[in-house]
Amino acid sequence: MVNFRGIRSKKALEMSFSFIFAMIVGAVIIFLAIYFASSLIKTSERQHSSEIAKEISILINPLQTSIESSKEMSIELPQKTKIYDSCYIETPFGRQTFASAVESLGGKYGKKGAEISIYNKYIFSNSIEEGKKLYLFSKGLNLPFKLGDIIIMTSGKYCFVAPPENIAEEILDIKNKGGMKNIEVNNSLEECPTDSTSVCFDSACDISVYKASCIDCENEYDIGYVYKNNSRSYYVKDLLYGAIFSDKEVYDCNVKRLMQRAYQLSLLFVDTSDVMAREGCFTNIDADLAIFASAAIHLNDSVDLLNIRELAEGRDGLQSKNSNSLCKLW
């Protein structure tokens, strides 16, 4: 209780001193309590975001294909989340990092969680994907042996306008299995929802796919380039989906990472063929593997993929030599 009887009163001085002392210490305690509570909330928010990124990286594991041609899944997140996808080219395999930030009260995003590094997956997405639901599908990339799985991760809406038959069938097949519900296939641009990103073939759109001339290709869009945000990303085979659904930086980086894998696998196959030769099983493709490995590791731009494809699957490419060999390496 504060006593205002007079400044000269000893009791009044005593009371006011203890009051001021209690006030200062109380304020310090309350300040510390608020400070620790808010930093604890921030830490647990960051912990939660880090857990989400790690869980996504684990949830993606079953998307790796073995005998099946493609796989699909969707991930429902507890709240609206931003996923940050960064890709780094490093020796020997490069890496991708994932971090997430969850939406907190007031629609603001919390701090980005810890970055989770992934070395053995190739995830094609925009640098920032935002939403409550993530749609994923994967396809194995054989060039000529399996280099890995191209994993596509999207959250936005896409509209494919009059795609070639094989691509339309593939997308409808994935949709029939319950995946990629964010993709529509329509016959004309007018039918596309206004909030979707349009993907056209040999015509101008948000994303345009142009084919390149190819003699020994199975389908007309097996090689070509994707024109998006005023830049070209060249693709071969199912890298088409990677070029459509990811930012150019993520795409180019992942293509280089895939080529780093191709290089390491080529070296591994040369050593494997030596082991098999001890049992009288000869492959005779060591020299071709060395040329392929050198081309793969020296890839500078996605346009070099066309040359890699020629070495891998051209008339006298690695694939035909391996197929004709008594002892196949892949």
Add this chain to the structure above:
Amino acid sequence: MVGKKSQLRIKQMSFMLLAAVLFFVLAGMFFLMFSYSNLKNKATDLNKQQALTIALRLAGSSEFGCVDQAYCIDTDKVIALKGRSAYLDFWDVSAIEVIKLENRSRECTLASYPDCELIKVIDNNDTNKIAVPLYVSLCRKALEYGNVYDKCELGQLLVYYKRI
């Protein structure tokens, strides 16, 4: 007398405050310890999940898989893969081993292969590691009476994860 009384009250208040601060510090430490051990358990659990999903998928990879056969490991590839430093962090696990189901478990080297049972493919020298075992078929090229054929045996793929 009054001065002594007020000094005593300040002392009392100081002790009270010290006790309150000590209480909050202890409570905070207990809370941190509890949440830290929870976090450790969660991290170990996530590592286990990761090791399991990787074990299930390894046979489908180019580094381990047999030609034209699903759920099979080509030991010719695996022995060539052993000790390649490039692959140490690739699968983000503590260790990967392939073992034939036999009474002996002699470690394989390039020289002793195939007369051995255990191939330590990757080892990151983690001390506190736990294995996720998976039964697989192990195949290799073998020569018998002038013919090369695929010799297959039953084995185990062991993917180790780190207990945090």
